[in-house]
Amino acid sequence: MSVNKEFVKFDKVDKSYDGKVLVVKDLQLDIAEGEFITMLGPSGSGKTTCLMMLAGFETPTNGEIYLDGNAISSIPPHKRGIGMVFQNYALFPHMTVYENLAFPLRVRKIPKDEADKKIDKALSMVSLQGFAQRMPGQLSGGQQQRVAVARSLVFDPQLVLMDEPLGALDKNLRESMQYEIKHIHESIGVTVVYVTHDQSEALTMSNRIAVFNDGKVQQLSSPDELYEKPVNSFVAEFIGENNTFAGEVSDISGGKCKVKLANADILANPISVKGKGERTTVSIRPERALINPTDKMDNIHKGKIEEVIYHGDHTRVRINLLGNSEFILKVPNSSSNLDIKLGNEIKIGWNSDDARALDPK
Amino acid sequence: MSSETKQILTTDGIPLEVSLKKAEKKNKIKAFLLVAPLLLFIIITYVFPIGDMLMRSVDDKMVTEMLPKTFKSMEKWDGEDLPPEEVFEAFYFDFQKLIEEEREGKLSTQLNYTKNGFKSIIKKLRRKSKSFEEGNYKEQIMSVHRRWADVEYWRAIKRRAPAYTYQKYLKGVDMYENEKGEIINVPEDRRVHRILWLRTLEIAFFVTVFCFLMAYPIAHLLATLPMKYSNLLMICVLLPFWTSLLVRTASWMILLQQQGIVNDFFVMIGLVSDDNRLEMMFNKTGSYVAMTQILLPFMVLPLYSVMKTISPSLMRAGKSLGGTPFVAFWKVYFPLTIPGIGAGCLLVFILAIGYYITPALVGGASGTLISNQIAFHMKSTLDWSFASAMGLMLLSGVLVIYWLYNKLVGIDNIKLG
Numbered sequence: 008m009s010v011n012k013e014f015v016k017f018d019k020v021d022k023s024y025d026g027k028v029l030v031v032k033d034l035q036l037d038i039a040e041g042e043f044i045t046m047l048g049p050s051g052s053g054k055t056t057c058l059m060m061l062a063g064f065e066t067p068t069n070g071e072i073y074l075d076g077n078a079i080s081s082i083p084p085h086k087r088g089i090g091m092v093f094q095n096y097a098l099f100p101h102m103t104v105y106e107n108l109a110f111p112l113r114v115r116k117i118p119k120d121e122a123d124k125k126i127d128k129a130l131s132m133v134s135l136q137g138f139a140q141r142m143p144g145q146l147s148g149g150q151q152q153r154v155a156v157a158r159s160l161v162f163d164p165q166l167v168l169m170d171e172p173l174g175a176l177d178k179n180l181r182e183s184m185q186y187e188i189k190h191i192h193e194s195i196g197v198t199v200v201y202v203t204h205d206q207s208e209a210l211t212m213s214n215r216i217a218v219f220n221d222g223k224v225q226q227l228s229s230p231d232e233l234y235e236k237p238v239n240s241f242v243a244e245f246i247g248e249n250n251t252f253a254g255e256v257s258d259i260s261g262g263k264c265k266v267k268l269a270n271a272d273i274l275a276n277p278i279s280v281k282g283k284g285e286r287t288t289v290s291i292r293p294e295r296a297l298i299n300p301t302d303k304m305d306n307i308h309k310g311k312i313e314e315v316i317y318h319g320d321h322t323r324v325r326i327n328l329l330g331n332s333e334f335i336l337k338v339p340n341s342s343s344n345l346d347i348k349l350g351n352e353i354k355i356g357w358n359s360d361d362a363r364a365l366d367p368k
Numbered sequence: 369m370s371s372e373t374k375q376i377l378t379t380d381g382i383p384l385e386v387s388l389k390k391a392e393k394k395n396k397i398k399a400f401l402l403v404a405p406l407l408l409f410i411i412i413t414y415v416f417p418i419g420d421m422l423m424r425s426v427d428d429k430m431v432t433e434m435l436p437k438t439f440k441s442m443e444k445w446d447g448e449d450l451p452p453e454e455v456f457e458a459f460y461f462d463f464q465k466l467i468e469e470e471r472e473g474k475l476s477t478q479l480n481y482t483k484n485g486f487k488s489i490i491k492k493l494r495r496k497s498k499s500f501e502e503g504n505y506k507e508q509i510m511s512v513h514r515r516w517a518d519v520e521y522w523r524a525i526k527r528r529a530p531a532y533t534y535q536k537y538l539k540g541v542d543m544y545e546n547e548k549g550e551i552i553n554v555p556e557d558r559r560v561h562r563i564l565w566l567r568t569l570e571i572a573f574f575v576t577v578f579c580f581l582m583a584y585p586i587a588h589l590l591a592t593l594p595m596k597y598s599n600l601l602m603i604c605v606l607l608p609f610w611t612s613l614l615v616r617t618a619s620w621m622i623l624l625q626q627q628g629i630v631n632d633f634f635v636m637i638g639l640v641s642d643d644n645r646l647e648m649m650f651n652k653t654g655s656y657v658a659m660t661q662i663l664l665p666f667m668v669l670p671l672y673s674v675m676k677t678i679s680p681s682l683m684r685a686g687k688s689l690g691g692t693p694f695v696a697f698w699k700v701y702f703p704l705t706i707p708g709i710g711a712g713c714l715l716v717f718i719l720a721i722g723y724y725i726t727p728a729l730v731g732g733a734s735g736t737l738i739s740n741q742i743a744f745h746m747k748s749t750l751d752w753s754f755a756s757a758m759g760l761m762l763l764s765g766v767l768v769i770y771w772l773y774n775k776l777v778g779i780d781n782i783k784l785g
Contacts (some may be wrong), residue, residue, distance in 0.1 A: 064684055085688040085696070097685035101703045110699070111689035162690065 011075065013060065014040040014198055015166065020070035022056050022222075025354055032222040034070070038200065043192050045201045045209040048219030049245070052204050057219075058168050061200065063087050074166065080247065085114075090159030090167040090197075093176055096151045098143040104130070104154050105139035107173075111162040129157040132191060149180045156188065160197065162270055169201045173208065175283050185211050206246050210234065218242050234292075239279060240365040243290040250296070250334050252289040256280050259329045263359050271329050274305050274359035279366045286367040298324075299346070300356030307356040311336065322347065328355055405662040417761070425757035428533035429575055431478050433472060435462045439529040447526060450519050456506040459525075460497065467494060483524035489513040537759035541565070561741065561758075568737040571727075572720035578660040579716045580709065587671035587708070592680065602672075609665040617726045620658040624649040624730065636783055650732025658726045667712035676707030710777045718766050738762060 015038035022031035031053040038044050048056035059065040061072060063084030071078050079087060079094060099107050108129055112122040124324040130136050133153035143151055152172060159167050169188075173181045189212050192199050203209055209216050218225045218241075226233060226242045237243035240251070252273065258265040264277040266289055275289045285290065310328035323338050324347055328334040336355070338347060347353075376384040432439065437458035444453045466472040472494055479486035489512070496512045510517040527545070538544050538551060542559040545551050553559070586605065590598050608616060623629050631645045640646055648654060678701065686696030724739040731737070738758060745755035 012714065062684075062688055065686075083693075084684070085690050085692050087688075089688060091685065091688040093681045093685055095679060095681060097679060097681040099682060099685070099700050110686070110691065114690045114692075114695055158689065223676075 011040040013037045013073070014042075015200070016073040017057070018071050018073065020057075020060065020067045020072060022053070022060060022065065023068045029068075030222050031060075031067075034222075034224065035228065036217060036224060038198065040198055041196045043189070043199045043201065043214045045203060045213040045216045046219055047203060047206060047209040047216050050204060052219040053222040054204075054217075054219040055170060058200060058202050060171055061166075062089055062091055062168055077132070078229075088162075088164050088166075090162070090164035092152075092155045092159045092167070092172040093168040094171045096143075096155040096172075096175075096256045098151055098158070100143055102143075103139065104135070104141050104143065104146070107143065107154060108139075108158050108161045111158065115162060117162075125161055125163075129161040129363075132160070132195075133157045133187070144206055144331070148176055149184065152176060152184060153187075156191065159293075160191070160195070165196065166198045166200065169199060171203050172201075173203075173205075177290055181208070188212065202250055210246070218245060229353075237290065237363065237365070238292060240288045240368050243288075243363065243365060248293050248335060248337075250291045250293060250331065250368075252291075252329065254287060254289065256283055256285045256364065259283060264364055265323060266364060269330050271308065273308075273329070273362065275362040275364040276360050278363045280364045288362045288366065288368050289362050289364050293323075293337045295361040296334075296336055296355050296357040298336065298338060299354050304356035305359045306362065307351055307354060310355050311351055312347060312351050312353060315347055315349055326355065380417070418760075421756040421759055424753050425536050425760055426532045428528065428535075431475065431528040434466055434475050434478075435459065435525070435528075436455070437524070438462050439664060442526050442529060447519075447523055450506075450510075450517065451522050453504070453506045455522075456509050460500065460505045460509065463493065463497065467497070478628045479525065482528055483521060485515055486524075489515050536754045537761065539754060540758045540761050555723055561738075563734070564736070564738045564741050567652075567734075568721055570741075571652065571659070571735075571737060572717050572723075574656060575659045575663060575716045575720045576667075576691045576713050578656065579664050580713060582660070583664055583667035583712065584705075584709075587668050587675055590668070590672045591675035591678070605665055605668050608627045608661065613662065613725055615621065616662055617658055617729045620661070620726075620730055621649060624654055624657065649730050650735065652731075652735045654730035654732065655727045655735035655737075658730050659720055659723055662726060666715045666719060670711035670715065671705065671708040674705055674711075678704050682705060691751075706777065709771065714770070714773055717769065721766065721769075722762055 015036075017034045017036040020031060021029055030051075031340050034053075034057060036057075046057060048054045049072040056065060060067050061074075063079070063082065067080060071080055073079065074087065076091075099110065102110070105126060108126045109122055112125060117125070126139070128142045130139060133156055135150060135153050135157065138146065138150065138154075143154065146154065152175075155172065156169075172188075173184050176184060181344075185208055188199075192212075201209075201212065210233075213230055215227060215229055216233050217227045220241050226238050228236075233242065234247055237246060243249050244251075252266065252268055254266040254268040254273070254334070256264050256277070257267040257272065259277055259282060260281065262276070264275050264280060266273050266275050266287060273289065275287075297304070308329055310326040312321075312324055313327050313332060314325035316323040316325075319340070321339050324336040324338055325332070326334045326336060334355075371438050378384055378387045380387075401763065435458075438455060441455045441458040442451065443457055463472065463475075466475055472490060476487045476490040479490070480561065493509065493512050493516070497509075500508050528548075529759070540561055542562045543551055543553045544554060578753065586601070588599055592598075593601065621628075625631070626645045626647065626649075628649075631640070634640045634646065635642050637704040682700050682704070683696050687693065691699065721737075722739050723737060724743060727735050727737045728740050728743070731740070739762070742755045742758050742762070745751045745758070
């Protein structure tokens with residue numbers, strides 16, 4: 008059985024609320040069947056709007072959305088058969104957990120014994136057996152969240168939308184729920200479109216991530232690619248930590264470029280620069296720069312330690328390097344640690360491959 | 369288990385409970401002093417008058433005090449035949465005392481309430497009693513007028529013996545206690561109060577229904593519109609609320625009268641002919657229209673405050689789970705607004721049931737309510753005890769509704785804002 012690569016298709020979708028500002032611009036996005044795709048972006052980037060258009064609560068101003076090959080813009084939300092988990096769970100507070108889960112089955116006129124089986128199955132999926140007769144108000148935030156997930160899946164939708172479902176939970180619970188949702192997705196193979204502004208959530212859960220900014224998808228790729236190979240400085244900045252140098256390309260040849268900074272030159276990997284004289288922002292991940300490099304690295308510079316912050320498993324070191332006083336290094340906490348002390352001058356090195364010359368900010 | 373029952377001591381060795389009470393005492397006194405003025409105000413202006421009303425409605429001491437000896441001597445009388453001589457004698461001495469104090473007129477008024485015909489025979493007795501001889505008062509009194517020889521009149525006097533009476537309450541529901549002590553309905557052509565009670569309930573009920581039907585969509589709109597529009601709409605709802613009740617009622621008079629604006633408009637669009645203008649005032653229609661408009665904010669505000677707390681994502685959830693907009697509304701939104709509906713309906717119904725000015729001005733004869741009747745007895749007939757009795761019946765009616773509501777919906781579920 009071949010997987011439908013265009014199970015959900017946004018085709019040239021624009022959205023404007025007031026006729027003046029486009030919150031979603033020319034969105035072109037294909038989602039494969041069974042995929043876990045995350046829309047990631049800062050607030051106001053248009054990601055939730057996209058989700059609402061898919062759910063049917065907003066209509067695209069222009070363009071069309073296809074679900075399994077059918078245009079759905081004119082189909083009202085209740086006929087789309089899409090499960091949805093809302094930001095604040097949106098459990099019906101006057102119904103028990105059982106009644107909440109029975110709601111989508113009842114409106115579909117599924118016989119009671121069959122519905123009961125489905126509800127049992129959904130509750131066991133989120134390990135909430137025995138909670139059927141509780142009211143949502145008697146449950147903890149995490150449990151309510153699980154009920155919301157179970158309710159969105161109980162009627163076997165092919166597509167489930169999740170709108171920042173973990174936003175209200177505390178950090179530990181959020182992490183364990185991330186794995187739980189991921190496992191549910193893996194076990195039943197439903198297509199999930201997940202919206203979040205939390206990058207670590209996006210990285211741990213998704214097959215692919217669409218990074219939104221300014222109404223546009225900045226990059227659509229797998230988590231590792233997104234982190235390792237950001238295509239522009241917004242993505243590099245938004246995903247993970249990032250050290251940057253702003254400069255001008257002075258030479259470009261053989262898959263490398265030379266970037267002229269205020270008082271030095273560095274070698275970088277040209278990603279979005281084409282020729283000499285272009286302005287660029289060079290991005291280096293903190294863990295790709297090493298102290299006292301032993302390997303033969305093509306960028307080695309001296310910097311002064313300005314701040315040392317102990318983080319348990321690693322130490323963050325802020326260094327003034329080539330005029331950038333915000334250069335961050337992550338040093339793993341091993342016994343062979345070098346003398347990282349405030350005010351010391353140290354050598355820093357990195358490979359030009361890991362220094363990505365992107366568009367100027 | 370034993371550790372739970374064991375008394376816990378503070379570090380200084382004082383029992384914890386004692387220490388806690390001591391620490392909280394100051395705060396309690398402070399809190400009490402803060403509410404004391406209001407408490408005093410409520411006692412003086414609310415609890416005391418209601419207590420006074422209750423006393424007044426059952427108070428029947430007047431005759432009891434005027435004829436103390438008579439009633440004492442009547443205790444032994446079985447009421448079958450004419451009372452014995454000693455009753456007549458006691459009555460004669462009581463009566464002489466009243467003449468001295470010039471209070472016999474009041475007695476005649478009071479006894480006349482109980483039975484018609486006392487006025488003239490008391491007047492006559494007063495005249496004749498001056499020349500009474502000592503002894504055999506029975507013969508002498510009976511010879512004054514033949515009614516004095518009628519056992520019915522003596523029974524009527526005996527009925528006034530107790531210092532307390534529930535007669536006014538019976539009168540409030542068009543009943544009375546006859547000579548034999550049976551409680552019976554007044555003749556059909558004289559039943560006025562029952563009609564008024566029923567009409568009051570009917571008007572209050574329908575006003576509540578109309579208010580609910582109109583307020584629900586408005587409140588929903590208020591709760592869901594963007595702030596700048598909802599503020600404007602809120603002012604539109606509240607503006608009449610801030611206008612004087614009298615002004616609003618008077619405006620309805622201008623609108624609804626036969627030569628009024630509404631009738632003019634109907635004639636203009638040809639809905640009714642000029643010589644057949646609708647009567648919308650001085651009848652029930654007038655009361656319905658004006659009271660619904662005036663009481664509308666009391667329905668809108670509790671509904672609005674409840675709807676404001678219902679997250680729009682609940683309706684969305686209902687729809688995304690496959691419910692049609694109607695199902696999502698009926699199964700999800702509506703049940704969540706019930707506390708507001710309860711609060712609004714209770715508020716409007718209770719206000720409507722005791723409404724006074726509006727029905728007095730636009731209700732006419734067929735649109736007046738029980739409160740208008742109470743006012744009538746307060747101001748015109750000066751039968752304050754009857755007015756008090758009806759007032760208390762109204763109050764207990766409200767309490768019954770409140771109790772019923774508590775049984776059905778639960779008062780904890782109520783939300784006023």
